[in-house]
Amino acid sequence: MADKTRHICGISGGKDSSALAVYLKQSRPQLDIEYFFCDTGAELPETYEYLNKLEGVLGKPIARLNAERGFDHWFEVFRGALPSPQMRWCTKNMKIKPLEEWIGDDEAVSYVAIRADEANRKGYISTKPNIQTVFPFLEADIDLDGVNAILDDAGIGLPEYYEWRTRSGCYFCFYQRKAEWVGLAERHPELFEKARRIEQKVLTDAGVDGDSSYEDFAMQGRAYTWSQGETLDELIARKEEIVKHHEEALARAKKSRRNLPLVAVLGAALDEEDDTTPCAVCAL
Ligand code: SF4
Structure with missing residues (x-):
């Protein structure tokens, strides 16, 4: 009987999972890999x-898995609480649920893009017994340079948002x-404004008027603002200060990491502010 095991590779839109998709196509041509993106x-x-x-390079479509219900629905279900690192309802409902529904009870091998230079990081590991997780970059000792080389050789380089x-x-x-x-405010002012409006709704519902500062409404255990410690209005009012700090951090990172690719320098500069490991489902 033919082996019906599915081979799946999730693409987050980030460099590592994109490079893994290309790598799997090249290194395992005998497999019918199903690529997917949780949208x-x-x-x-x-x-x-x-x-x-990327679809052009892979020569096949990337399945777009859309959550049946989007952010607005879940925002209401969670009674207007913003998702946060402590309450990541967004990932669970808009990414993991659609993925697990797509796989159903099929036996599946899931390929995850943890790099050799970040072996301590955990990617999405399903708790479902029918999904087996493998880490091809760890097996092949592929690190950040390796990932960049795969994307450069494929002729697609990095997604443009890596500029910022x-x-x-x-x-x-x-x-x-x-x-x-x-x-985000500079490149996509309309998206920044949308995020700002969501935050304003949370503040209004919490009975905080527009002139209040973060300190006026900070309460433990509930996220009222997208960014730690301040509203987006407060953050953008400090734009010059933030840019200045970022440029100084970039200069330091460039100086101390001369041989690293630009993306690693940018990452190191941003990590100076916050090096919390981001969501392993969304950012690979
Ligand atoms: S990218 Fe961020 S906001 Fe979006 S689902 Fe992932 S953790 Fe949630």
């Missing part, structure tokens, strides 16, 4: 453009660092 409907335009390019942001995912993702929020 929250709130991804950056650069991500959608990059996925189209190192984590893939929703435009409003709370894992963004301050300089990334400023980058």
Whole structure:
């Protein structure tokens, strides 16, 4: 009887999972790999453009798994609480659920793009017994340079948002660092404004008027703002200060990491503010 095991590779829109997709096509041509992307409907335009390019390289479509219900629905279900690192209802409902429904009870091998230089990081590991997880980059000792080389050789390079942001995912993702929020405001003012409006709704519902500062409403255990410690209005009012800090951090990272690719320098500079490991489902 033919082996019906499915071979699946999730693409987050980030460099590592994209490079893994290319690597699997090259290194395992005998497998019928199914590529998929969990689309929250709130991804950056650069991500959608990059996925189209990647499909050209892979020579097959990337299945777009859309959550049956989007952010607005779940935002209501969670009674207007913003998702946060402590309460990541967005990933669970808009990414993992659609994925597990897509796989159903099929036996599947899931290929995950943890690199050799970040072996301690955990990617999405399903708790479902029918899904086996493997890590091809760890097996082949492929690190950041290796990932960049795979994407360069394939002729697609990095997604464009890597000029200002190192984590893939929703435009409003709370894992963004301050300089990334400023980058969003500059590159996609309409998306920044949408994120700002969601935050304003949370504040209004909490009975906080527009002139209040973060300190006026900070309460433990509930996320009222996207970015730690301040509203987006407060953050953007400090734009010059944030940009100045970021440029100084970039200069330091360049100086101390002369041989690293630019994306690693940008990552190191952003990590100076916050090096929390981002969501392993959304940012690979
Ligand atoms: S990218 Fe961020 S906001 Fe979007 S689903 Fe993932 S963790 Fe949530």
